[in-house]
Amino acid sequence: MENKAIQNPTPEPILTPVQVSEPKDKFPVIYLVLSLFILLLLASTGFLYYQNIQLKNMLASYQTQSTVSPTPAIYQSPIPSTTADPTANWKTYTNKDLDYTIKLPSQFFIDERGCPNNLHFTFSSTTTPPAGLLDIYINVPAQCSSENQCLTNLMTSYRGAQSAGSKALFNQISTTIAGKMANGIEYWDPGINEGGTVIPSNLTYEYFINNNGKVLDFQFVINKYQNIDEAKTQKVFVDQILSTFKFTN
Incomplete structure (x- = not known):
């Protein structure tokens, strides 16, 4: 009876499971749009407020000037020419x-x-x-x-x-x-x-x-x-x- 060689079985590789991380949620676009709108609104409000202050100052300055009586202009009669006409006695x-x-x-x-x-x-x-x-x-x-x-x-x-x-x-x-x-x-x-x-x-x-x-x-x-x-x-x-x-x- 022939002796058969006993073959050791090849061990199967052990697979390690890979953990896949789920992507985080991105910053919503609507929040960005709202932020820009709020900044624009604040800037417009500040500009209008500044213009209002400037207008009030101009009106106050104009009212002050109108209350001051103008200095009367002094009229000076023209000085007659002293050049004699050589043909006057001709x-x-x-x-x-x-x-x-x-x-x-x-x-x-x-x-x-x-x-x-x-x-x-x-x-x-x-x-x-x-x-x-x-x-x-x-x-x-x-x-x-x-x-x-x-x-x-x-x-x-x-x-x-x-x-x-x-x-x-x-x-x-x-x-x-x-x-x-x-x-x-x-x-x-x-x-x-x-x-x-x-x-x-x-x-x-x-x-x-x-x-x-x-x-x-x-x-x-x-x-x-x-x-x-x-x-x-x-x-x-x-x-x-x-x-x-x-x-x-």
Whole structure:
């Protein structure tokens, strides 16, 4: 009889039970929302209370200011200008044909030459400005019908003289006469002294202005000055005369 080997049985592993912990309950969301709402309500209440205090302070300050009588303003009359009008004592010349007036010093001699539309005013003095001789011409030009055409013709004439060898200088200028813009020419003729022929130098300011369809030509001729800078010192006198010119229509 054969002997069979006895096999020991393999022991079965012992399983240890694992304890699973149950999750804890989370903080309810509704509590968080309520907390934020309460904080917002408290902040709003505090802000409204602060605004109420500020408003009360402003009202109290306004009532205090309204009870104080204002200081009366002291009116000071304007100080009159002490600058004398250099034309105050000048004589007024009236031209009814061309509807204008102009003031001139009493030293001026008026030469109407038998035609009221071509006036010649001559002023000469050796003791008061201008030291030389000033001639004023107020004419109605016959060669042009508008101030622009008159100015163009005059500039063309001066350019032609320069091309022929004249040493004269001219510049286009403008001023205001009787509240109207007037364009014109500043013309310097240095004069000549050749072969016994003497033509004195002169500085001319010439302007054109239109009044109701009539063109007036103003010429201010400053004579007997050796150079243009000396002659230009009398431009102030010319401007004073022009400031008195007025249309009467």
